[in-house]
Amino acid sequence: MSNNLLQGKRGIITGALDENSIAWKVAEKAVEQGAKIVLTNAPIALRMGKINELAAKTNSKVIPADATNVEEINKMLVESQEFLGGKIDFMLHSIAQSPNIRKNIGYPELNYDYYDKTLDISALSLHKMLAAAYKLDALSEGASVVALSYMAAQRTFSFYTDMADAKALLESIVRSFGYHYGKYRKVRVNSISQSPTKTTAGSGIKGFETFFDFAALNAPLGNADAASCADYCITMFSDLTKMVTMQNLMHDGGYSNTGASADLMEKFGE
Numbered sequence: 537m538s539n540n541l542l543q544g545k546r547g548i549i550t551g552a553l554d555e556n557s558i559a560w561k562v563a564e565k566a567v568e569q570g571a572k573i574v575l576t577n578a579p580i581a582l583r584m585g586k587i588n589e590l591a592a593k594t595n596s597k598v599i600p601a602d603a604t605n606v607e608e609i610n611k612m613l614v615e616s617q618e619f620l621g622g623k624i625d626f627m628l629h630s631i632a633q634s635p636n637i638r639k640n641i642g643y644p645e646l647n648y649d650y651y652d653k654t655l656d657i658s659a660l661s662l663h664k665m666l667a668a669a670y671k672l673d674a675l676s677e678g679a680s681v682v683a684l685s686y687m688a689a690q691r692t693f694s695f696y697t698d699m700a701d702a703k704a705l706l707e708s709i710v711r712s713f714g715y716h717y718g719k720y721r722k723v724r725v726n727s728i729s730q731s732p733t734k735t736t737a738g739s740g741i742k743g744f745e746t747f748f749d750f751a752a753l754n755a756p757l758g759n760a761d762a763a764s765c766a767d768y769c770i771t772m773f774s775d776l777t778k779m780v781t782m783q784n785l786m787h788d789g790g791y792s793n794t795g796a797s798a799d800l801m802e803k804f805g806e
């Protein structure tokens with residue numbers, strides 16, 4: 537169903553790898569709501585994933601950019617404006633990767649080269665995108681930028697290792713750049729802190745399936761899925777949330793404010 541919430545808006549969606557990606561759902565819904573979009577991802581992901589399928593479905597263009605590479609980001613922003621026909625009204629940062637998690641290295645043993653990569657890909661990339669856009673003046677007045685985060689930024693989840701630090705940094709960049717871009721062009725910058733979701737990035741975490749079930753049992757509404765996360769992103773890109781900025785918005789079915797649910801207690805009593 538469309539309410540044309542994004543009619544006439546131009547957007548950039550990062551991180552759509554396959555149909556399970558949260559960004560995939562955001563792209564589909566943004567176009568459904570009247571937006572014209574560019575899809576971007578790391579060159580290697582373009583070869584591995586199915587992004588061209590999504591581009592055909594959404595009449596969008598794929599512009600490759602490694603989100604850690606400032607030159608590639610600049611080029612992507614310039615080409616996006618050319619394709620979309622003007623400044624950008626919304627941008628989704630949906631990028632994360634941890635070589636430490638991929639190689640199953642625990643928090644006390646972190647490999648620091650990998651740690652640097654985790655922070656660069658998963659957090660500094662947001663700063664790089666915003667800084668490039670700021671210098672190029674690529675975002676329209678009142679544009680909206682959303683980054684996806686996880687509650688491990690505030691509370692410890694043993695399995696989330698260095699990604700927890702990356703999310704804490706990401707949320708800090710949301711606040712700091714939100715201030716500066718707000719003053720400069722009334723651009724809003726927020727993060728949405730999403731429930732565990734079955735995607736390539738999510739499922740790469742050891743014990744993910746068990747934790748997914750645990751979280752679903754503890755949250756009164758259950759886990760929020762990728763489609764509902766996309767709906768939340770759409771509201772944040774729309775003009776209905778024009779005064780929301782520098783926030784980390786929980787989108788987790790109530791998990792973050794629940795100590796222990798009756799369902800969980802019952803399960804442990806079995």
Ligand SMILES: NC(=O)c1ccc[n+]([C@@H]2O[C@H](COP(=O)([O-])OP(=O)(O)OC[C@H]3O[C@@H](n4cnc5c(N)ncnc54)[C@H](O)[C@@H]3O)[C@@H](O)[C@H]2O)c1
Nearest residue numbers: 551553557558578581603631632684732733735736737738
């Ligand atoms: N899945 C979950 O449980 C969950 C929960 C909360 C938050 N999130 C966040 O949602 C976001 C999207 O993840 P997802 O779950 O949809 O998984 P996903 O694997 O589908 O998406 C991650 C994306 O990051 C891209 N990426 C990695 N390195 C990159 C680079 N150098 N340059 C550009 N792109 C790069 C990947 O190609 C991929 O498209 C991430 O920030 C993730 O941390 C996920």
